[in-house]
Amino acid sequence: MNKVQNNKAWWLVLPVFLLVAFSAIIPLMTVVNYSVQDIFDQNNAYFVGAEWYKQVLSDPRLHDSLARQFFYSATVLSIEVPLGIAVALMMPTKGWSASLCLILLALPLLIPWNVVGTIWQIFARSDIGLLGYVINNLGIDYNYTSSPIDAWVTVVLMDVWHWTSLIALLCYSGLRAIPDAYYQAAKIDRASSWAIFRFIQFPKLRGVLIIGVLLRFMDSFMIYTEPFVLTGGGPGNSTTFLSQTLTKMAIGQFDIGPAAAFSIVYFLIVLLVSWLFFTTITHLDKDKTKEQSYD
């Protein structure tokens, strides 16, 4: 749609351009710059080409944490999406209970990430934390600081607690947009609740779900603060995800070159996966419309 052009509007956009330039493009270019040089001090920098990339890509630490990262994102998504939809479906639609539910759901989203980590760090402790204490008293041996599995479960649980609300809220708004006539028609057609979900609610939720899944994938793939506060990446390296590996490399060991190369690779992975996801989904839609308009 080519709207009437008003050139004054460009001036209004300028601050945003500057902001994006300073916040994204310039730092990114610096990182690209670092990733192809070996820097000793201010005056001694040597161009090394793809050397750092080779090193990073063959680094087992990257392989391990990348695998861990994918597994983590897949796990939290496969729990949060169905759970979020289920919560949205069960929420009341009218009255004070609806408002109450919305507030309760929004609460975890309002808590700063490091606070979330701290809350769970204490909550899940087996000596003083309510959760850890109860589980241990039930006769299950649970300690997230020593058992990798316990640590994983705790980190996933924390993420689910923190972010399911987002999916639920998105779906809730999507569900509210479905006109009553659809439910009435389905009733008259004697559709079961499952059929109503499958053929009315789910198709109408697709749009918001795409956004939800994309947001959750990117966020979970870049998770840093909460596991850092909760487990510090341990025990061992069991909950050390990509961003933490990167930070260790860059700040802990001052391997600026490899760390920069790592960042670029990391960035490209997130971009690639999001792009793949988005294009497949939109492509599916396009294929359908094409098929319809030409047959």
Added chain:
Amino acid sequence: MAEIHLKNLAHSYMKTPQSPSDFAIHEMDHVWQQGGAYALLGPSGCGKSTLLNLISGLIKPSHGGVLFDGVEVNNIATQDRNIAQVFQFPVIYDSMTVYENLAFPLRNMKVAKDKIETKVMEVAKTLDLIDILYRKANNLSADEKQKISMGRGLVRDDVSAILFDEPLTVIDPNLKWKLRRKLKQIHERYNITMVYVTHDQLEASTFADKIALMYEGKIVQFGTPRELFEEPKHTFVGYFIGSPGMNFIELTANNSEGNTKFSFDDIVFPLNDTQKQALQNTSSTNIKLGIRPEFVQLSASAHPDSLPCEVVYVEDLGTYKIVSVTLGKQTLKVRLGEDQQIPTETAYLNFPEQWLKIYIDEYLVDLSTGDNNNE
């Protein structure tokens, strides 16, 4: 197959209705016979949607009952009432093909596959949907979608009534004609009770054998389109049916020397003896004469009992013309055929007594009995 009986039905949205104005539907007793084509006609806010929802079971009546074939269904849920409904905006299952849409109600009822196939094919054929049967439903035009939602009702053998809630609202005028014809054919073919809710008199009268005209929560007249047109029982029926509606002239009685004259704007209206008789018996001051624009005679020269008028505006609608004339302070409309000559400036009006209706307190006076229809 069902007869729908609205037995002493009334409905109020309030918990404890105090006055008549608290009722959305005033008490009525009304029977729709099995296999009939009925229209529920009225302006927005007259209660026709409420009545439709009472029949479909989306609302439970506060008073009286809805009976299907003599069985009260007040407490039976929508899905168990064996009715189908077509909504104002097409409701289809976007992710399914046309075939799957039509088969959906049958699949829900676990009907055998080959039975579904025959039934869907049959309905698709009647509705001219064969060519698009395997296309996804979401990219079709509005009229095709409406046909699909109708088809979902027709595939079921157990459907006893189809309710239409202003189904042609989103359809282009030229397609309305086609779809309306289709509806009519389907009604003749399937022998299903159909109730069609609309505010459009043309849709109502072309579709329905009998129209229930609603006004302020009451059915003011139930009859064939012709009856509603020729014998409107209430001034509202006269106004609402017909395009333009009935002309009304308010009369006042002047009693002089035992001889009552009925006049408006100082013009004495020529009435015959029966008409005068009917008017003399009433004490009411709300007296109106009504005549349809189609029946008013307009000519360039004076005739016995004609009244002189001024032609003020001519609306040429192609197939007919609507002439506005002033008579005293009243503006009357006259509908003339496309080939009829229109007098300019001064003309003469005649009111054939057969078509001149008398209304006292807004209700029609039956001149053969002298009864006022007011309950």
Added chain:
Amino acid sequence: MSLVLENVHRQVDGVAHLNNINLEFQAGSFNILLGRTLAGKTSLMRVIAGLDKVSSGNIYMDGNNVTNDGVQKRNISMVYQQFINYPNLTVYDNIASPLKLSGTPSDEIKRKVQETAEMLHIEQFLKRHPLELSGGQQQRTAMARALVKDASIILFDEPLVNLDYKLREELRQELRELFKLRNTIAIYATTEPNEALALGGTTSLLHQGQLLQSGPAIEQYHKPINLNAADLYSEPPINLLKGKISDSELSFDNYANFPIGDQFKSIAAGEYSFGIRPSHISIVPKSDNDIELSVKVDVAEISASETFLHVTNNDLHMVLQLSGVHDYRNNTSVNIYIPPEKLFIFAEDGSIIKAPSPSSSGGL
């Protein structure tokens, strides 16, 4: 104020929404855009309003080229299909809102709002909120807001479509009266031919982004420029028959032949489309010249004062508009009569060859 559109094109993603539109609107005129859904009515209005940009062509207001001016510079009001009002403002504040924005003194606002509200018969609702009103009153409020600010151009985009048909009849008449006294260009889009005929004024027929014809609606009804234009006046739609004219005969679909009458002598032999208005066909012959066809009744739609008889014969479908009630069962055989002097004749490309003269007074 005058408005001129010159060679206006608008393309979106390679699809022409408006194709070479040339139109002139005079001050104080009431103009109608008649066309089907997606014919380009709304596109044209948006271009006039400055909401969309033209791909090429120019728009002049009072002789000034405003093609690249934004909507704020054009002094335009618009009324939409949906009843668009500010829900949290009273009817009074709704109507006053454009005046407040332009900094009109408050006593003048008061006077103008009162005046406009009275014109549209909503003066008793000024203190209420729009959602407490009926659909008709809501649309009247939206119209009052459009009228109050003395815009040079008022655009109505199917404003009555969501209203009861009786209300439509009333508002239509009021609109006609309202604009008689104003010096504004009113442009009114509709899909309904009856609305165009009833409103009177200059009608522009749009079809697939093209302007077919412009002029008084009744003239277009009687003399459509081509098949598409004839088809737009479709209440009910015009009947079309394929046929042939030879030296001596007129034939429809090769099965019905008739000796050719004098009125067709001047037309070259060849293939044509013949159009006949539903109200011109009858079930009793009116003259010896009438063309007789045997058909079967498909369905009879009886409205109160007239009957729409749908008839069919092989692949031929026609509709007759008869006055009075004619109850036919399906599949009854009937003879219908077409007066040849009422036939429209279209060439194969759709352009009109012959239109019947409207004032033949039926007298034969």
